[in-house]
Amino acid sequence: MFSRSFLTTLLLSSLVAARVVPASNGSCTNPVVRKEWRELTDGEKAEYIRAAVCLRGLPSEKYAEIEAVTTRMDELVWTHSTLQPQIHFVANFLPWHRWYLQLHEDLLRTECGFKGTQPYWDWSIDADAQNMPNSPIFDPVTGFGGDGKLTGSTVPGFGRCVVDGPFANTNLTIAMGWPDMNVRGNRLHCFTREFNSAEGSDENGVTIIGDMQVTAYNSRVMNTIYGFDNFEGMVMMLEGLPHAQIHSVIFGDMGPSTSPNEPLFFLHHANVDRAWAKWQGRNATRLSDYSGFNDAAETVSASIDDEMPILELGEVQPIVKDYMDTQAGPLCYTYTDST
Ligand SMILES: [Cu+2]
Numbered sequence: 001m002f003s004r005s006f007l008t009t010l011l012l013s014s015l016v017a018a019r020v021v022p023a024s025n026g027s028c029t030n031p032v033v034r035k036e037w038r039e040l041t042d043g044e045k046a047e048y049i050r051a052a053v054c055l056r057g058l059p060s061e062k063y064a065e066i067e068a069v070t071t072r073m074d075e076l077v078w079t080h081s082t083l084q085p086q087i088h089f090v091a092n093f094l095p096w097h098r099w100y101l102q103l104h105e106d107l108l109r110t111e112c113g114f115k116g117t118q119p120y121w122d123w124s125i126d127a128d129a130q131n132m133p134n135s136p137i138f139d140p141v142t143g144f145g146g147d148g149k150l151t152g153s154t155v156p157g158f159g160r161c162v163v164d165g166p167f168a169n170t171n172l173t174i175a176m177g178w179p180d181m182n183v184r185g186n187r188l189h190c191f192t193r194e195f196n197s198a199e200g201s202d203e204n205g206v207t208i209i210g211d212m213q214v215t216a217y218n219s220r221v222m223n224t225i226y227g228f229d230n231f232e233g234m235v236m237m238l239e240g241l242p243h244a245q246i247h248s249v250i251f252g253d254m255g256p257s258t259s260p261n262e263p264l265f266f267l268h269h270a271n272v273d274r275a276w277a278k279w280q281g282r283n284a285t286r287l288s289d290y291s292g293f294n295d296a297a298e299t300v301s302a303s304i305d306d307e308m309p310i311l312e313l314g315e316v317q318p319i320v321k322d323y324m325d326t327q328a329g330p331l332c333y334t335y336t337d338s339t
Contacts, residue, residue, distance in 0.1 A: 028332035032117045035336050049166050052263050054112035062312045068175040077260045079313045084257040091292030091302030094276045095323035120270035127214035140164035148192040157189025177258030192252035212249040217242035231289040274335040287325050
């Protein structure tokens, strides 16, 4: 999409440019604002997509021993996928993904010269409009492209591809995940989606898209989530219902534990993170409300002082309590519609 010299120029300029890193001494006086995709100008949308494409093209620097990891993006995918049982349906789901989103945003800035802020995708808007398949997020020109289409190819992993938008099959092949959900490595395939309503396929074998289960992530569901008075109840519903259903109604690369392959992963998780921030409301009690277990068997109680696993992805092991407040410690951002 971009010439090598253009990328090199970007890389060099990002090396000398001051990194937009919030103060780590706890003073966050000027938080950056994460906006909903629809609130961005076309220029801001193009800038985010440019940076997201860029990150997918940069060579990896970590996990040298893992053959499937060849790009910077693969490093993020590999980490998320390998840690899957330690970061989902356990207490650290929200703070871990908050850390991960910030790391991704920092990479966009430092390695791809990104000038904007991580956007979020408020899917409850599309759910309330009962028009999920036509969300502007899937726009082929100003968005991320739409549903995967049958290509007629008999090559495994290339039979169904996203064919429009900036990540269409000609631009993006992916090493891990789909079509085998359980095997991460060396499964070269085109970037794909399979919109569905979990109703299987029709008599012609075509996946039934239906309403894409909008009742699982509409504003009614979100209001129920905001109504919980404790962290554990809130996160259980947030993760289990709207978060999980968005992964499964888009499916394709959004389905398995390698889902950061899907560029929308980061806008989806920014919205999940926004829901948590909105629930917290910068209320002192809620900013320290953290409980649950560190394992699925519920034998190890979680503590706000726990370190979070990151494999090779960072130099400093993050601690849960530093990721409770979006405007303190290593974080300094806010969301539009966060109260
Ligand atoms: Cu995840």
